[in-house]
Amino acid sequence: MAIKLTCLACGQANRVPAEKLGAGPKCGVCGAGLATGAPVDVSFDVLEKAARTDELPLVVDFWAAWCGPCRMMAPEFAKAAKQMQGRARFAKLDTEAAPQAGARYGIRGIPLLIAFHRGREAKRQAGVQPAAKIVEWTSGLVTA
Numbered sequence: 819m820a821i822k823l824t825c826l827a828c829g830q831a832n833r834v835p836a837e838k839l840g841a842g843p844k845c846g847v848c849g850a851g852l853a854t855g856a857p858v859d860v861s862f863d864v865l866e867k868a869a870r871t872d873e874l875p876l877v878v879d880f881w882a883a884w885c886g887p888c889r890m891m892a893p894e895f896a897k898a899a900k901q902m903q904g905r906a907r908f909a910k911l912d913t914e915a916a917p918q919a920g921a922r923y924g925i926r927g928i929p930l931l932i933a934f935h936r937g938r939e940a941k942r943q944a945g946v947q948p949a950a951k952i953v954e955w956t957s958g959l960v961t962a
């Protein structure tokens with residue numbers, strides 16, 4: 819079975835055989851890794867597309883450079899991304915670079931995690947979370 823994954827770097831739609839998710843699949847257009855186990859910076863437009871079409875859960879950290887708690891959570895988010903490699907993808911959206919995200923996603927404060935799955939928002943969690951909590955929170959989606 820092939821899984822639809824949007825390249826988080828260039829926005830290209832890719833199809834990846836499920837059994838190849840752990841084998842470092844790359845975007846057919848730009849060559850960026852599709853399931854690297856590390857958080858990827860994503861633009862607003864690419865996020866919109868990925869959130870709509872991706873068939874693997876996508877966990878997005880809405881953050882900003884001025885936000886101290888966001889910076890505190892960054893290494894925890896990265897750890898969680900590594901543990902969830904091949905089961906979910908992790909992305910970061912800089913809310914300063916994409917101010918339209920505030921209204922689009924109803925963001926009241928950051929850091930904010932939103933998990934997208936099957937073309938819609940599956941759940942959200944505000945505030946700083948440790949890696950173990952993020953993994954547990956995301957795992958619920960993978961089995962759902």
Ligand SMILES: [Zn+2]
Nearest residue numbers: 825828845848
């Ligand atoms: Zn690409």
